[in-house]
Amino acid sequence: MTKKECLRRLGANIRRIRESKGLSQDKVCLEGGLSRATMSRIESGSVDVQAWTLFRVADTIGVPIKKLFEFDLSKE
Known part of the structure; x- marks a missing residue:
């Protein structure tokens, strides 16, 4: 991959x-201190997101950070 x-x-x-x-992107951005453009780039996979930003996103949406990485890397 x-x-x-x-x-x-x-x-x-x-x-x-x-x-x-x-949750809307706007709500997550407001509560997480992110710009809407940044959140959009994260969700589209067009930015190499920093760890601290992922911690903020996870905290804002109310999940442990490891939950963000629970996807199958072997799928094509």
Whole structure:
């Protein structure tokens, strides 16, 4: 798996978790101190997100950070 694909899957998983909790991007951005553009880039997998940002996202959506990484890396 390429770095780009890994980031895309991470972002898709973050979006899935956020939506499953009924949270909008705007709410997560406001409470997590992120710009909407940054959150959009994270969820689309177009940015190599820093660990601290992932901690803030996880905290804001109310999950342990390890939950953000619970996706299958072997899928094509």
